[in-house]
Amino acid sequence: MHPFVGLELSGASLTPVNDLEPGTGRLGAPVWGPEELLRDLELRLGIPQVEQDSSAVRVTRWAERIAPLAAAGRYYSSSFKLDPIGTARALLSLRDELVLTGWDGGPVADAGYRVDALVEIESVETPLTLPRDFADRLAQVQRELREVRSPIYDQITLAEEQAAWSGLWQRVFEALRRHGTHLDMFEENFQGAPPDSDLGVIQAALSGKSASPRPPLRGDGTFLMLESETSLEAASVSAAIIAALGNEPSAVIRDGNDPALAHALLTQGVPPQGLHSSSRWRSALQVLPLALELAFEPKDPHRVLDLLSLPRGPFRGAVRRRLLRALVRSPGIGGRAWQEAKERFPEPASAALTLVADWFERPGADPIRGATTEALLEVVDRVRTWLSEQIALSPDDEITHAALRHCTAFVATLTERSGAAVDLVTVRRLVEFVAGGGMHLELQRERAGRVDYVSSAGALLVPRSNVLWWSFTHGYDKLTHAWRKGEHAALLAAGLWSQSAEQRFAARAARMRRAVQAATKRLLLVAPKTVAGDQTAAHPLWDEIIARLRPLPSELAAITRTAANFLEAGSTGLPELARQALLPRELPVARPIWHLNVVDSPPVHSASANSLTALLGCPLQWTLANWAGLASVRLALPAMHLLNGNLGHRLIEELHSQGAFSEPAERFRHLAIRQMESLLSLEGAVLLRAGKAYERDQLQAQLVDAACALQRTLFENELELLDAEKPFAVPWRAGELRGRWDLVARSNKGQLVIIDLKWGDRKYRDKLRAANDLQLPAYTHALRLEHADVSAVYFSLSSRKLFGARTEALSKLEVVPGPPAHETWRRVERTAQLAEQAIAAGAIHVTGLRTSLPLLESLEIEEAGRSRHFAVKPEDACEYCGFDAICGRRWGEVS
Amino acid sequence: MNTLEIAAETKARSDAEGLLLIAASAGSGKTYRLTHEVAERLRAADDAMSIEGLVAVTYTTKARAELESRLRQVLVQEGLFARADALPTAYLGTVHAVCLRLLQEFALEAGISPDIDGLPQEAARHLLQESLEAALSPELRTRLDDTARAIELNWDGRTRRHDWITPVEQIMTLARSNRLNAEDLRDMARRSNEGLQQLLRPVAADGVGLERALADALEESIGALVNLNDGQKNTSDVLGVLRDALDQLQRGRLPWGQWCKLSKVKPGKRAMPLVEAVLLAAAEYDIHPRFRTEICACCDAIFDAASVGLRAYADWKAQRGLVDYVDMIDLALSALDVPDVQRELGRRLELLVVDEFQDTSPIQLALFARFHQFTRRSIWVGDWKQCIFEYAGADPTLMDSVTRWVNSHGGKTEVLPRNFRSRPELVESISLLFTRALERHGQSSGEVVAHANREALPQLESLPPFGVWKMNSKTERALAAGVARLLSEPGATTVVDRETGLVRSLRPGDVAVLVATNKEAEDLAAALAELGIASVLARTGLMRTPEGTVLSAALGYLIDAADTLATAELEALHGFGGMEQEAWLAEKITSKATNGAPSAHAELLLPLDALRPELPRLAPSEVLDRVIAALDLVTKARRWPNPDQRLANLDALRALAAAYEDRSTYLREAASVGGLLRYFAESQIAIRQQDEERARDEQHVSINPDAVVLSTYHKAKGLEWPVVVLGSLDREGRRHAFSVTPEMDRDTFDAADPLGQRWIRYWPWPLGQQKDAAIRERAAESEVGRRITERDSRERVRLLYVGFTRARDHLILAVTVTGKGVAKTAWLDELSDADGPLLTLPSKQTSDATLDVRVSVSTVHRALARVWNLGEECVESKPREDPARIWFAPTPSALGAHPGYVIKPSDTNDEILSGAEFAIASITSWNRMPFTSTKDKRWDDVGTAIHAFLASDTFELSGARRELIARRILAAAELEASFDPAALLAASDNLRRFVERRWPGARWHREVPVIATVKSEHGARQLHGVVDLLLETEMGDVIVDHKSFPGSSQQWEQEATKYAPQLCAYAHALKVAGRNVIARLVHFTIGGGVVELVERSAI
């Protein structure tokens, strides 16, 4: 066995060992990073391998060990009190670093209070049963190597000098050497590009061997800096270049995490190099956090929505759909919409009802006082059961296994804790603690024929004709160093080796320079200005190149290319990139009229005030919604202004159903307050979310005041409330007119008054004045079929005012001048008939475009006759219309 | 600490020795100077500082990148490679980044959570509100509500709500950024109230009497107006107001704003005398005793709430391990007081560099002063004249006192007077103008005067340094017309190319138009677009672009395939699936009628349908990336109008998705695709940012040489263009005394207590939506009001200075002119002295027109100016040229057929392995390995444990060690109850005996990795595997694969067949590696025996 081992060789690498010609092979010569080497050593020494991430348990136990010391006043005591887990994790990671230097737990002279604290923790009498992490594992390997007599490997080649490895590794290497393993170091011998080429000039400069004077940079294409606006653009150019390089020996340095290149290769038809990514937000991992959130009150409708809309979650099919729709209508658990949804579950419904009860309807804990450990364990159990069912269905699904592991770790952490109740913030932190590390996954497979690549510049150890350095932007910041200068010196003096920060940075920079030397024909550096919106900075190596060469502006221009340059023919020195001429694609054209050729006739048999507003406002809107049936829920809870109105309606309705309107004013207010509270939790729970109290308080007060004002108004007008939210369907023309009367009241003279509840008032006043209010006439018309003396008015919940056209039935009314309702309704009927005829004839008018004519004009109604018709302002029609992307209104500016 | 120590410490802290304050005017090359100052210290021959001793603070991350880049380049040029490499060890970044790093490094010493997360501003606001709400007692909440309602505080007529939370938050923010204690707020409420009381007239004794008088007057006037019935609309409106007021007064109370409104009503002329009594009675509101008690009560309640909130917010964040921007500095300041931190930093830090020092907030200044105690050497560079971020906490008054302090405490100040940016004519005029204008605000001429470094170029002579546009139509249209005119004759406006230094004709990207607000910039962009001129600006509306629409529709469709609107939008944006849009609609209708028959263009959705099964594996941002790839939106974006913007916006959408996941991280909430869609929707809601309401769905801002740059004055800071047009010059001042304002009782800087004697003043506005009231005028005339006006005026002058100094070659003042020819120059007029405005615009459009700067009473400096009169009619719109739609072509290939690159020997379905054929050569069996029940155990774990043992069971081990290893492996796999360690040892011994018999003297190699590169019709592939046991004999190699299959030997033949391809794969790899394989064995460890396979045809 002859492993080739390097600090940056855990990912994809190209080394003399694994860079094989087709039809060749190699035996016993693996390429390993530190983790792989450790695993192999463990295997050969019979040390059981750690399969699962046990860091959560590890940190929890460490925290327990620290607790008594922290209580006795240590430098970390305040932090520990505030965040025991975070503090334990920080100390443990420092301790692991120390173990990696070769530390055996004993005191280190002059190393300072931080090391002393670790020594103290290590010397605590209670036995320490920490699950082993990297450093402990390596320490065990080092110990067990003492038992070994014969060589474990024949030889090890290190990609970097031994000094780059920690003290503990060096002891391991020493032990291996003692047992007969030969150790040597890789030495590259790159020839580089011809010295007079741009690349050659840069390589010479970076290795400090520039000719004097140096040859000029000519822009021969051997060295190019590819600048682009965004990484998506850069990825397209890079993919095209990779495709154009064909079979030339090339390698891509894939620095950074941006997946844009992987996707671009696929869309460009180039065999992809595979894609791995780490994220904690994978959908299947969200069930545990969501379920735990829902173990607390108030239950946040957003979290319910999230749980219901997961692509794979505990709820499916019609049950999921119905609950989602209910929640979108009325954001809370247990309200009317929710109950109605449950009633409509497909039979047999009992299992689904139990599921809903378990996941959503159990009373939750107070977020501050906290949930009991048992309650939380029960939630985790439920999640586990569900996950186990999923595993039974697809046993190889790694994410479900990971989610299950999170559950196990959560339980372990929870049970290790002392204290009976756990508050919501702590639960969230614990979830983050066990699941925050993210889950690594292969998202795209690398395919046969893909161009070679390395995961980082330091992993390119063989020459290549072409090297494309993807995401050549600033990447240094994450390299951290554990030891302060004084500590480092003391550790060194005690024989505990680690590289200083400066040494590590210098070694890293050297590896980057080496990658430049690996190119023999071309080096392309790809530097997008933004990566997923993040501004990038110049790569340190680029600064070095600029500083070493001090290129003239003309030279710089010669070696710099933009994406646009590659779209021009003959981009110097590169094989021709495959290009295509694209036809411009128009966005949906804003046409004031659509000519339709449909055999069926439009569905005009059923109308409502809303559908008529659409029909007379913009026939295209009506057609798309009512005829083509386009609709979207987009899983958005109602906007606040809509929710305010809905709650107002429901409050009045409920108060009416309790007979509260006949109660004395004080009692009525009391009932309204109580009802409002109940409604908020059942149907407006978004307002119970943290940070919403201010809004909720104001709304609550406003609605209660509005209800009281309504009661007073009814009283002052001597009205008796008969019905609230009463649906109606009356014959109208060939079909029906449908809708709901918000309130129907009777005056002391027997007249009926419809009161339509609105949030605001100005808009409706204007409509009444301008004779383009459709609702009140429609409602009046519907009720008039039953009762001769009907009038309709608005009541604004925010201004608490009753207003409308003058009517005998009401003495206290803000009178708004305008035509009588029946006159307006006649206008509506006339115009609706013409609009329907036009639609039936295939002429669909669009009214809200810059080029649109007013509908009455489009319908060719003579100017003189327009006062007999009903006109809706186009902006009113467009205000809540969701079809602007289809009618083209949205694209006015873009086009 | 004893008195002496305190005195010493105080002295040390107030010592400015080693501090160099550089006043660097615009374009004076401050970054260059800064870089070289640092480099100087780093390379000093005798005592060069260590790179980790550097603290360099910049105002933006972009500036950080630039400074770091320049520093690195200088170090490399000096041959200091190791220092250049180690630059990341320096504290280099924005003040918040520096503090965050410091806190992360010293968290345990500072007593904070080591897992602190920096909170973005937007989230901080949300959390602040959350914690405040949780902490306010019901009583205080009621008090706040009642008192705010009483004076209609921040009344919003649309929602009919008052707002007390905004001033509470503002006070909290200001208190935090000035390190004020919660306990001290009460006193500030008292001081605020005292100040406010002075604005009011002496209080009347009888409030009820005032109300009665008003009610009487109202009744009387209402009757009189009804009788008059003059038919005037204004009279009838006033009548409505009076009636409403009376109604409210009778019901109990009339808001003060309504009193104020009544005191100003204007009915028709004949009705005017009839309301006289109302006017008089209503105007008495400010002597009403309740008026003043209510204001005071509201002010007290707000300060009380802020005080409670301050404590609560601190606890709230601490509990969650979160820190916001202010905390970062506050905590860093506290950390710097911890002795352990002091010792370490005292040893380490050697130089503090602060860029854009003028934008420093008080708390930042305290931090820098503290850092200076460690480094003893600091360079703070800034330009007081460009202090324009007061809304973000910068305090220009501090700057003056700091300068004085530095001079008097052993520090040094220096001015960089050379201007490298602009042509000399511009430099001279602007220098004269602002020297004079800033004199009024106490700025010495030495800090303002600039000298041009550039030579006057003869090629630029034909272009006057200034332009004046007189716009006589709607501003944005006229501005657009001016830009169009500029660009229509590029040769008439020559500029110096920054890269080449050569004079050339104007290009669109050379022109920047500066306006006051983003909204104005967006309006101007629309007007330019109508004229076919492209522009670059920070623009919202990302979600309503074609790319934003497609992506949200696609996500909507992925969540809910029944989302017919999402489907329709996707189709519409894909050219209606190749149909005429009407035909498409007809098909939709027919499809609905036939109950959702699949539409003709359903294949458009196939890529999304194919993605759906993967959704459980993906994070929301990954779903977004996959949708972009699946729909090939990059190519599609190239086909839509303005393709560069479209393509760039896709990246902005990715940024929004990343921001959503970030938010989920710090709020510690789950993230989902549904949540991402919600976030997209929320990002479109306008929220207050600086001076205007603005959504967060910002589009990508790219650099485009073919587009005119539109920017706000604030965003233009630090940038330069050959030609700059200054707009919004008629903007009025905005500040007034009725806002939360920081105050300072001294005008000197004290390094020992940089934030001392600061307090917050707040006068709540008590008149709801009524703005025009005597109390406001009195406030404006008060000392506080005058201070605020002066401060506002100074800031407006500074903002103008920023605008004036952006131009390199030509500066245009675009002013609106009224119909009567009067220029509206409210903002420009801020450039004035006691005698009035300093600038005189040319009156005529002549070739010798000049822009005149009044330098002194008798001297006028004249600069040539090109004058254009502009209106909409000047320019014809021309359609913008459609850019070439060339894009990269995909390679024609059938990627679907490409197998994976890596060949796994265990993957028997792999086409390469499936070709192998083999036969059973022999079966040898020995004793089975005994085990008890393995119920509840995964058989894979059994296999792994057996492998692990066999891999480590070398010949040199003693019996005891072998047993120990077996035992611990079984224990780790939780198999100790099922297997006896001795059984493992026996199984291994059986194999040893077999091998010894069959291939005596063979060398054992355990766990041997093999690798081979294989040719395939789709290109190279690589085989990776590990041979469990390789026996090296004289004849060749034997491959042994251990299997834990527990079945009996009768089942082995069939079982072994399954593993044959794997063995063939190993054999192949060995062969191409130059080895000779003589046998392939499957070792059934538990069953006890081996099966030998022979290969009939190799892979």
Ligand code: SF4
């Ligand atoms: S957005 Fe306006 S114009 Fe377009 S369909 Fe809707 S209502 Fe009609």
